[in-house]
Amino acid sequence: MSLNFNFDDYLEKYLTYELRIVNRYLPMKRKKLRELLIEEHPHVVCSDGSIHMFRKDELNTLLKYVSDEELNNLALPIILELRVDMDVTTALVREKYAVSVISKILGIERTNNELYLYPPHLSELRRKVGTLIQYFISTSEIRG
Amino acid sequence: MSQQTLKITRPTKMELIRLRRRLAIARRLHKILKDRLVILSQELISLIKEAISVREELHRKLCECQELAMRGYLTYPISATESYISRRISVKSLIVGSRIYAGVKLPFYEVDVGEKVPISYFDAPLSIEQSIRCYEEALKLITRLAEIEESIKLVGNEVSRTKRRANALEHFLIPRILNTIKYLRAKFEERERENKARMKKIKEILEARASYVTQL
Numbered sequence: 001m002s003l004n005f006n007f008d009d010y011l012e013k014y015l016t017y018e019l020r021i022v023n024r025y026l027p028m029k030r031k032k033l034r035e036l037l038i039e040e041h042p043h044v045v046c047s048d049g050s051i052h053m054f055r056k057d058e059l060n061t062l063l064k065y066v067s068d069e070e071l072n073n074l075a076l077p078i079i080l081e082l083r084v085d086m087d088v089t090t091a092l093v094r095e096k097y098a099v100s101v102i103s104k105i106l107g108i109e110r111t112n113n114e115l116y117l118y119p120p121h122l123s124e125l126r127r128k129v130g131t132l133i134q135y136f137i138s139t140s141e142i143r144g
Numbered sequence: 145m146s147q148q149t150l151k152i153t154r155p156t157k158m159e160l161i162r163l164r165r166r167l168a169i170a171r172r173l174h175k176i177l178k179d180r181l182v183i184l185s186q187e188l189i190s191l192i193k194e195a196i197s198v199r200e201e202l203h204r205k206l207c208e209c210q211e212l213a214m215r216g217y218l219t220y221p222i223s224a225t226e227s228y229i230s231r232r233i234s235v236k237s238l239i240v241g242s243r244i245y246a247g248v249k250l251p252f253y254e255v256d257v258g259e260k261v262p263i264s265y266f267d268a269p270l271s272i273e274q275s276i277r278c279y280e281e282a283l284k285l286i287t288r289l290a291e292i293e294e295s296i297k298l299v300g301n302e303v304s305r306t307k308r309r310a311n312a313l314e315h316f317l318i319p320r321i322l323n324t325i326k327y328l329r330a331k332f333e334e335r336e337r338e339n340k341a342r343m344k345k346i347k348e349i350l351e352a353r354a355s356y357v358t359q360l
Binding site: 014018019021022023024025041043046050051052053054055056082084089119122123126127130131134135137 | 172173175176177178179180182183186187190239241242243244245246247249252254309
């Protein structure tokens, strides 16, 4: 027995839709930590026009872990790139300052400028600084 | 596992290549959905645990506030208490926003208590003042609980939607593509065997013809 729908179209549309859902809330422009600390209602505008707000307690928690240089340069929200090519759910942090801050929050040693995070790390990050992180799925990896 | 195959116009090598590409896309999509599911499930479990603890704390706090208020009403005359409360009421605003988690838009509520009204502690009924402070804290907890419970609903819906799609890919689409690939391979093998048999037959005929010609 065979199916009577255009499978190609369906899969392509579905893939595009899923990626759009996950990535549509990425911020249009990120803000520095110092900038957000001064704001009355710390927030960023996402690419679909919606607003992502940061919890002030979490920003203050983050202050404990950052140096002066990081305070001026750390861009928020921190982007965690989900690696589709890995077997286990793995998030990758590429930015220098974000790597340094996250390794301090999680108490893990970093070996280079990239940091791989696994589900227990993600869970801890969510608990401590849930509004300060965002997930990103790279489309180039998928289409590749 | 589904035994059905996809509709293909012609069993050609080109079709097989396209199917293999589709299979790769479907597997990657399945991986994305699984990853999202892991992250959303983590969020859902944390939210549920948080909701339980906040609700317990809120119940405790409300009992405490009620007790303090009752003590105040018993100690001070009603008119004095009411006039004090009317002076003590400060403007509070609720900041309503949104926060995004793994592609799900969740509510974000925060109570802005604003500036405290200056009070003279000499004419303040102490237990009433304590109960007002207690209710302010309870208000923050109520707001937090509302945010968490609304988030649970939204994340729960997203989890079920993602799970349904991941299952559809895992048990429906990917097996069908695999079956179709298997069917195409079998078809090609069969065609190859047929070709071989045909070539043998042609060879035999040609040889027979050649021997017939030499005999003549």
